[in-house]
Amino acid sequence: MAVHNVTVESTLGVLLKEKRYSAIRDILVTMNPADIVAVFDGVTQEQLPLLFRLLPKELAAETFVEMEPETQELLIRGFSDLELHEVVNELYVDDAVDIVEEMPANVVKRILAQASPDMRKEINEILRYPENSAGSIMTTEYVSLRPEMTVSEAFDRIKNTGVDKETIYTCYVTKERNLLGLVTVKDLLLCPDRETKIEALMNPHVITVSTLTDQEDTARMLSKYNFLAMPVVDSGNRMVGIVTFDDAMDILQEEATEDIEIMAGMTPSDKTYMRSSPLDLFRHRIPWLMLLMVSATFTGMIITGFENALAAQVVLTAFIPMLMDTGGNSGSQSSVTVIRALSLGEIDFKDMASVVWKEIRSSVLCGTALACACFGKIMLIDRLLLHNPDVTVLVALVVCCTMVLTVMVAELIGCTLPIIAKRMGFDPAVMASPFITTIVDAVSLLLYFGIANLLLFR
Amino acid sequence: MAVHNVTVESTLGVLLKEKRYSAIRDILVTMNPADIVAVFDGVTQEQLPLLFRLLPKELAAETFVEMEPETQELLIRGFSDLELHEVVNELYVDDAVDIVEEMPANVVKRILAQASPDMRKEINEILRYPENSAGSIMTTEYVSLRPEMTVSEAFDRIKNTGVDKETIYTCYVTKERNLLGLVTVKDLLLCPDRETKIEALMNPHVITVSTLTDQEDTARMLSKYNFLAMPVVDSGNRMVGIVTFDDAMDILQEEATEDIEIMAGMTPSDKTYMRSSPLDLFRHRIPWLMLLMVSATFTGMIITGFENALAAQVVLTAFIPMLMDTGGNSGSQSSVTVIRALSLGEIDFKDMASVVWKEIRSSVLCGTALACACFGKIMLIDRLLLHNPDVTVLVALVVCCTMVLTVMVAELIGCTLPIIAKRMGFDPAVMASPFITTIVDAVSLLLYFGIANLLLFR
Numbered sequence: 001m002a003v004h005n006v007t008v009e010s011t012l013g014v015l016l017k018e019k020r021y022s023a024i025r026d027i028l029v030t031m032n033p034a035d036i037v038a039v040f041d042g043v044t045q046e047q048l049p050l051l052f053r054l055l056p057k058e059l060a061a062e063t064f065v066e067m068e069p070e071t072q073e074l075l076i077r078g079f080s081d082l083e084l085h086e087v088v089n090e091l092y093v094d095d096a097v098d099i100v101e102e103m104p105a106n107v108v109k110r111i112l113a114q115a116s117p118d119m120r121k122e123i124n125e126i127l128r129y130p131e132n133s134a135g136s137i138m139t140t141e142y143v144s145l146r147p148e149m150t151v152s153e154a155f156d157r158i159k160n161t162g163v164d165k166e167t168i169y170t171c172y173v174t175k176e177r178n179l180l181g182l183v184t185v186k187d188l189l190l191c192p193d194r195e196t197k198i199e200a201l202m203n204p205h206v207i208t209v210s211t212l213t214d215q216e217d218t219a220r221m222l223s224k225y226n227f228l229a230m231p232v233v234d235s236g237n238r239m240v241g242i243v244t245f246d247d248a249m250d251i252l253q254e255e256a257t258e259d260i261e262i263m264a265g266m267t268p269s270d271k272t273y274m275r276s277s278p279l280d281l282f283r284h285r286i287p288w289l290m291l292l293m294v295s296a297t298f299t300g301m302i303i304t305g306f307e308n309a310l311a312a313q314v315v316l317t318a319f320i321p322m323l324m325d326t327g328g329n330s331g332s333q334s335s336v337t338v339i340r341a342l343s344l345g346e347i348d349f350k351d352m353a354s355v356v357w358k359e360i361r362s363s364v365l366c367g368t369a370l371a372c373a374c375f376g377k378i379m380l381i382d383r384l385l386l387h388n389p390d391v392t393v394l395v396a397l398v399v400c401c402t403m404v405l406t407v408m409v410a411e412l413i414g415c416t417l418p419i420i421a422k423r424m425g426f427d428p429a430v431m432a433s434p435f436i437t438t439i440v441d442a443v444s445l446l447l448y449f450g451i452a453n454l455l456l457f458r
Numbered sequence: 459m460a461v462h463n464v465t466v467e468s469t470l471g472v473l474l475k476e477k478r479y480s481a482i483r484d485i486l487v488t489m490n491p492a493d494i495v496a497v498f499d500g501v502t503q504e505q506l507p508l509l510f511r512l513l514p515k516e517l518a519a520e521t522f523v524e525m526e527p528e529t530q531e532l533l534i535r536g537f538s539d540l541e542l543h544e545v546v547n548e549l550y551v552d553d554a555v556d557i558v559e560e561m562p563a564n565v566v567k568r569i570l571a572q573a574s575p576d577m578r579k580e581i582n583e584i585l586r587y588p589e590n591s592a593g594s595i596m597t598t599e600y601v602s603l604r605p606e607m608t609v610s611e612a613f614d615r616i617k618n619t620g621v622d623k624e625t626i627y628t629c630y631v632t633k634e635r636n637l638l639g640l641v642t643v644k645d646l647l648l649c650p651d652r653e654t655k656i657e658a659l660m661n662p663h664v665i666t667v668s669t670l671t672d673q674e675d676t677a678r679m680l681s682k683y684n685f686l687a688m689p690v691v692d693s694g695n696r697m698v699g700i701v702t703f704d705d706a707m708d709i710l711q712e713e714a715t716e717d718i719e720i721m722a723g724m725t726p727s728d729k730t731y732m733r734s735s736p737l738d739l740f741r742h743r744i745p746w747l748m749l750l751m752v753s754a755t756f757t758g759m760i761i762t763g764f765e766n767a768l769a770a771q772v773v774l775t776a777f778i779p780m781l782m783d784t785g786g787n788s789g790s791q792s793s794v795t796v797i798r799a800l801s802l803g804e805i806d807f808k809d810m811a812s813v814v815w816k817e818i819r820s821s822v823l824c825g826t827a828l829a830c831a832c833f834g835k836i837m838l839i840d841r842l843l844l845h846n847p848d849v850t851v852l853v854a855l856v857v858c859c860t861m862v863l864t865v866m867v868a869e870l871i872g873c874t875l876p877i878i879a880k881r882m883g884f885d886p887a888v889m890a891s892p893f894i895t896t897i898v899d900a901v902s903l904l905l906y907f908g909i910a911n912l913l914l915f916r
Contacts, residue, residue, distance in 0.1 A: 262720070281792075296783055315765075336719070340719070340731075359736075369740075
């Protein structure tokens with residue numbers, strides 16, 4: 001596909017230079033909105049409105065939705081009121097809301113002024129719902145049927161109203177806006193008798209989310225049940241909208257990215273990497289770096305506290321990085337596993353005991369294996385190969401005992417902190433690598449010097 | 459929803475004790491396959507086949523697909539040939555393939571023996587495609603139409619063949635298996651004239667993937683274009699199957715989990731956390747822990763090499779953890795950002811120069827800010843507050859210069875290694891936190907002692 005697009009782009013470049021707009025239009029109408037946006041990204045700010053105006057109304061709206069907010073704003077500022085009116089009213093309500101949420105106030109005012117009264121009412125309704133709720137991402141454009149309709153009447157209704165609906169394939173059977181059941185177009189098409197009542201055909205066991213359900217939970221349920229759309233109901237069980245699979249897919253991707261960013265000690269960003277300036281990167285990275293640097297004061301204080309021991313046995317210093325890194329790595333392994341299981345909904349607070357028990361057993365295995373390997377490595381490499389006379393069996397024992405205990409403590413901290421964080425209403429992803437590392441560093445040093453005191457300096 | 463299920467589960471528990479199977483059946487048929495599986499997870503191995511046999515044929519097959527492989531195997535081993543025959547032939551081909559891939563050889567033999575000849579042929583065809591390819595995850599059950607059909611003939615064809623198709627909403631127009639275009643059921647339903655030829659209605663600009671396209675790329679394209687299904691063609695551009703949105707969603711989720719696991723230094727696992735034994739966790743975690751522990755030998759060697767310097771200025775040791783952690787954290791921030799951008803297809807090898815330039819500028823900002831804060835912190839906390847006489851302005855300078863350089867080198871390494879790894883055909887996620895940390899540790903120590911030598915020991 002990439003090859004295909006590159007060719008199209010260079011062809012378009014030539015046509016654009018020669019100002020052969022009708023030829024450009026003929027090519028653009030064969031393309032998919034996402035690909036048209038990629039082409040638009042490559043043209044100048046002057047050419048963009050020119051090219052955009054070549055698109056037929058529906059394709060123009062579909063392409064507009066796929067654009068970055070900056071490009072959308074640029075275009076809107078260049079639009080006449082009539083042009084804006086046409087684009088806005090061609091949009092699906094949820095897409096219009098997305099755009100409104102990204103625009104500065106004066107642009108929003110213009111958009112709402114140009115929206116049809118119905119559209120404006122629906123946009124305002126969705127804007128009322130809290131950020132990241134199912135209500136805030138749903139669309140109000142779904143097909144509703146009445147239970148007493150026949151299959152043939154249902155088809156008529158779909159034909160009459162379907163063109164503006166985001167999906168027609170799942171239809172919702174309502175009475176006074178109460179959701180009674182759902183029926184798919186497949187059910188309707190495969191039904192042998194066109195006079196069958198919808199009531200008889202519908203599935204009355206509908207799974208719904210509330211307008212206040214978290215958007216990630218909504219997307220995950222939709223994926224779990226393989227739904228094309230998830231119906232959203234208000235507190236009175238009245239149907240208010242649907243969340244469609246394409247939006248759910250985007251949400252799951254965004255949430256995964258957000259988790260990954262938080263796990264690596266960054267504040268999550270809305271912008272793609274290429275659109276982020278170095279200043280953006282700096283802003284998202286520096287808070288955690290600062291916090292972690294300052295908290296490393298404790299590790300420094302621990303080392304200072306054992307300065308005399310270290311001065312007497314400088315060889316001990318050489319093993320500090322290895323112990324700290326191994327602790328950090330095993331802690332982050334277990335925290336990341338648990339964080340992911342939490343976000344996929346595989347475990348929650350009530351599973352804490354079984355998680356801890358599993359991690360204890362795993363950490364004993366990991367710790368013992370590492371300690372044995374470490375003992376061999378110290379004896380073979382550090383003592384025999386590198387002829388370091390300070391590396392005694394006792395020193396190796398101190399290092400290996402610290403190793404086992406550090407790995408155990410690290411996995412224990414790594415698996416419990418995310419669960420506790422979630423229980424307390426924080427994002428468990430915060431309890432990943434950088435945070436765990438800082439705690440484990442301090443713990444491993446305390447263990448190290450404690451064991452050294454016991455075995456070496458008595 | 460959770461509340462609802464808990465209630466259902468306890469009701470079922472009571473009914474099961476009282477052996478009121480028809481009442482149980484009445485409840486189960488109202489439930490969604492994913493929820494039935496949750497109920498089945500709570501019953502004994504003896505009760506499971508009993509409960510499963512209560513389900514009507516179609517629901518039984520849908521529920522079977524959602525089960526864990528262990529449960530599926532258990533059930534299959536208890537099935538009579540007739541029962542197995544019924545379940546297998548009710549499955550969609552792609553689901554049958556998924557099951558076959560997870561089962562031991564003798565179970566596979568029984569499954570294939572009970573599959574209808576058509577089903578067996580299609581299963582075997584899909585099994586030929588390489589793992590993780592679009593071919594290996596597609597289903598061959600799509601609706602194909604001929605270009606010369608009318609809308610009304612198309613509806614007849616959908617009615618006659620649609621019941622076994624995984625989706626009927628996107629229909630593919632083919633001639634001698636060549637893909638000419640696609641038409642949606644929405645197009646068909648909204649078409650005012652039922653005698654319109656499909657040829658005239660279809661969209662001839664079809665985006666396809668090849669059977670050998672990576673499954674993640676396939677899923678990502680489907681998500682990009684908001685498709686319900688992505689058509690898969692062979693090397694001769696003949697239509698062979700479709701990948702549906704629900705499978706694409708699962709793949710994107712699995713790939714995100716896999717990336718997260720690899721980034722945390724684990725070999726990726728197929729099993730969910732709760733199904734993994736401590737031995738499984740150990741197996742997935744120990745390889746990287748071992749490798750990283752052994753590679754920490756270098757850091758140890760560097761420290762040993764500077765033993766005399768450290769013995770003369772033990773205070774330097776106190777700042778080692780902070781420098782190593784800050785380097786590790788900033789390296790992992792940039793590597794994780796770049797790895798995610800690579801997997802989302804936002805950047806590739808050709809963007810390397812602009813990525814490096816962006817990271818250099820960001821690292822100068824981060825490094826300088828950290829160094830300034832660090833200088834203040836050392837002077838205020840370590841020198842004034844903790845009255846440590848060894849902490850001189852010169853020592854603080856050594857630490858802060860090392861800080862700036864370490865952060866710069868760390869971000870540079872963090873952003874380039876994943877891109878290079880991908881270019882060389884490795885998984886870029888390997889180049890995340892643990893790996894970067896090990897390299898940055900060594901670099902930061904060398905910088906530290908180098909700068910200390912320059913400023914302190916001349």
